[in-house]
Amino acid sequence: MQKRKIIFSFNAPLMIGFSLVSLAALLLSNLTGGTSNRLVFSVYRSAISPLFILRLFCHVLGHSSFTHYVTNIALILSLGPIVEERWGSIRVLIMFAITAVISALFHLVFGASNTMLLGASGIVYMLIFLASTAGTSRGEIPITLIAVCALYITQEVTAGLFSADNISHMTLIVGGLCGAVMGLFLHKS
Numbered sequence: 001m002q003k004r005k006i007i008f009s010f011n012a013p014l015m016i017g018f019s020l021v022s023l024a025a026l027l028l029s030n031l032t033g034g035t036s037n038r039l040v041f042s043v044y045r046s047a048i049s050p051l052f053i054l055r056l057f058c059h060v061l062g063h064s065s066f067t068h069y070v071t072n073i074a075l076i077l078s079l080g081p082i083v084e085e086r087w088g089s090i091r092v093l094i095m096f097a098i099t100a101v102i103s104a105l106f107h108l109v110f111g112a113s114n115t116m117l118l119g120a121s122g123i124v125y126m127l128i129f130l131a132s133t134a135g136t137s138r139g140e141i142p143i144t145l146i147a148v149c150a151l152y153i154t155q156e157v158t159a160g161l162f163s164a165d166n167i168s169h170m171t172l173i174v175g176g177l178c179g180a181v182m183g184l185f186l187h188k189s
Helices: 013-031 035-039 050-061 066-087 089-110 121-131 143-162 169-188
Strands: none
Touching: 013 035, 013 050, 013 066, 013 089, 050 089, 066 089, 066 121, 089 121, 089 169, 121 143, 121 169, 143 169
């Protein structure tokens, strides 16, 4: 009887890369006492500068704690490979960038003026909504997408109205809507 070889596959390079860069950002933040998060890995109201532009994209890499990191990255590593396999690493990277910028702009315009936004929660919600469109054909609006939208948006609106936590519920909704719109758009093109 011949033994089977176990082969590891590098199935989702973007998701693995994103996870590792986010881990490096978290370690750097811990080493610098949070300075790197304030300078690069969070977005907040400030003068427009090259660093401000960089923060629009990079705030999704920063996390406030290891628990915050694990919560986001576990979902990214679970859902991301489905999405990355369906649409490819480059397209999904572009979707990450679009979602990061849109969620940052929403935070800057509608969020509290004295708060920073950091973390990949908007990306997670984008992937949740995008994954619910992954198995559909052109011209279809999947019932799973409608159900996911109803459940998650209701949850985040309710939590945003009735709980005092440090979660940007608006960012989660914006991330989810970005995923839904991009998923439907990709099916049309």
